[in-house]
Amino acid sequence: MPTDERTGLDAEELLLVWAARRTGVLEALLTTAGTPAQVAETTDVAEPLARRLVEALADLGFFEAVGDEYEPTNRALGLLAKRDVRSIGATPHALDELDELVGLPETLETGVPPERRSDWEANALGAHYATDPAVVRACVTAAVRARPDADAVVDLCGASGVYAREFAARGLDATLVESPSAIDLLGRVHGDDVRFHAGIPATLDGSFDLAFLGDGLSGMDPAEVVPTLSVAVDLLDGDGALVATGVLDDGTGDAVAVEARALAAGHGGAYEPDTVRHWFSEAGLADVRVDPIPGTDRHAAVGVVDG
Numbered sequence: 535m536p537t538d539e540r541t542g543l544d545a546e547e548l549l550l551v552w553a554a555r556r557t558g559v560l561e562a563l564l565t566t567a568g569t570p571a572q573v574a575e576t577t578d579v580a581e582p583l584a585r586r587l588v589e590a591l592a593d594l595g596f597f598e599a600v601g602d603e604y605e606p607t608n609r610a611l612g613l614l615a616k617r618d619v620r621s622i623g624a625t626p627h628a629l630d631e632l633d634e635l636v637g638l639p640e641t642l643e644t645g646v647p648p649e650r651r652s653d654w655e656a657n658a659l660g661a662h663y664a665t666d667p668a669v670v671r672a673c674v675t676a677a678v679r680a681r682p683d684a685d686a687v688v689d690l691c692g693a694s695g696v697y698a699r700e701f702a703a704r705g706l707d708a709t710l711v712e713s714p715s716a717i718d719l720l721g722r723v724h725g726d727d728v729r730f731h732a733g734i735p736a737t738l739d740g741s742f743d744l745a746f747l748g749d750g751l752s753g754m755d756p757a758e759v760v761p762t763l764s765v766a767v768d769l770l771d772g773d774g775a776l777v778a779t780g781v782l783d784d785g786t787g788d789a790v791a792v793e794a795r796a797l798a799a800g801h802g803g804a805y806e807p808d809t810v811r812h813w814f815s816e817a818g819l820a821d822v823r824v825d826p827i828p829g830t831d832r833h834a835a836v837g838v839v840d841g
Contacts, residue, residue, distance in 0.1 A: 622660025
């Protein structure tokens with residue numbers, strides 16, 4: 535079965551961890567239970583099955599046997615602690631997405647996705663922070679090439695800020711725009727390297743050479759895209775550039791996976807390159823192009839301020 539590159543788990547393994555979370559086995563092991571017998575006492579899972587499940591979780595590296603009990607390993611930290619997005623990793627959010635995918639038939643029929651967990655945003659930020667550094671570097675390189683002399687960049691809908699941090703590492707003054715709740719969860723994760731702006735981008739002072747949307751388009755419905763791009767254009771100086779990177783609908787399996795998750799979430803999608811070009815032009819950008827980003831499954835859509 536295919537392996538989830540974000541978690542290192544194949545489909546069956548991810549389903550096993552998901553089942554452990556849904557049945558309360560994970561919570562029991564992470565809080566009060568140290569043995570399969572104690573797990574069985576606090577959940578509806580019979581002891582023989584609880585033992586097999588706990589042993590399988592240990593085989594996956596989430597727990598280790600210490601004497602007669604099982605204790606969480608570093609790999610399980612993200613399942614327990616949410617205070618630092620750097621320690622959450624990709625697995626909790628993959629489980630959240632699986633919750634939504636399992637509910638996809640009902641979502642398709644009703645148009646209403648399942649209610650999200652209270653830690654959904656923290657998990658999403660943790661997964662974003664765990665983005666492959668090679669992908670981050672490749673996407674930022676594609677953006678910098680659009681405006682090589684850029685001094686200041688605004689990262690819109692920047693999630694965990696890994697792209698903004700990479701821009702800053704290359705000498706740009708980087709500003710991350712996110713929701714107040716996301717900014718609060720990020721805390722001091724990037725120190726003084728990245729400026730944070732919580733809330734509405736239009737309230738930003740100053741003009742930017744480069745505006746960046748990393749993986750943002752796939753999370754938006756079509757009606758949201760052009761207004762978002764237009765806000766980005768308003769933040770740019772007279773010869774600024776806007777770059778959006780992400781998985782587009784180019785007929786690959788990666789695009790199908792993005793579309794499936796978008797359908798399950800009830801918003802967003804994998805959009806065709808021609809559609810993205812049209813949106814960029816409609817937002818007032820010129821010299822629009824959409825190119826693959828070498829070494830990744832993503833494309834970069836680029837446009838410059840017209841006039």
